[in-house]
Amino acid sequence: MSRRALVLFSGGQDSATCLAWALSRYAHVETLGFDYGQRHRVELDCRARLREGLLRMQWPGQLGDDHLLTVDVLGQLGTSAMTDYVAITLQSDGLPNTFVPGRNLLFFTLAAGLAYRRGIDVLVGGMSQTDYSGYPDCRDNTLKALQVALSLGIDRALTLETPLMWRDKAATWALADELGGSALVELIRRDSHTCYLGQRDRLHPWGHGCGTCPACKLRAKGWDEFNRRTPVLHPAGSSAV
Ligand code: ZN
Secondary structure: OOOEEEEEOOOOHHHHHHHHHHHOOOOEEEEEEEEOOOOOOHHHHHHHHHHHHHHOOOOOOOEEEEEEEEOOHHHHOOOOOOOOOOOOOEOOOOOEOOOOOOHHHHHHHHHHHHHHHHOOOEEEOOOOOOOOOOOHHHOHHHHHHHHHHHHHHHOOOOEEEOOOOOOOHHHHHHHHHHHHHHHHHHHHHHHOOOOOOOOOOOEEOOEEOOOOOHHHHHHHHHHHHHHHHOOOOOHHHOOOO
């Protein structure tokens, strides 16, 4: 285990799980977040709490620097329900209007630039093609193509790791359990943020959120499925709380 990794770390459930995954595999792991004017900017506040929580777990010597880049230029490209206060609906092309075109392409490109400067050769992202919103920049083929383009573009062999690509949300909770047991599951449940609307005033069995936006519904559904599969480990985690 000698490689250095950079995790795209938003403060959500997926990227928090990816950070634990990277810590379990790489000698040195740094984190990168993006402020792009998202409505749920509260997720950026969750990043520090999650990092502090992970430092108390079994990987204290491996977690390196945190980086935060401002990319509010994304908001200048046009309206989306992720950056503007409009209702979440489906667009005429079938994609939800939470889709921010080019977002993950830009994020990985910036991450590759930072990785070049930091002597890092592995980028880790929480994109998934399994339980997802249909965003085309989360697809495996998109990211495999990007891996080639970025490696050529900086003349270094970069690896883009996406450990959640073929996992549904229940399997993502199960991965957290596998990596860090109930302590990691509880850290992610309480301190990660998923809700598109940025609501954190109520703690549900599956975490904080409005409970009605697509991101909250997906997270709650995955939590319930995870607990049905592992009821002995997490007896308090049923939706009856
Ligand atoms: Zn929500």
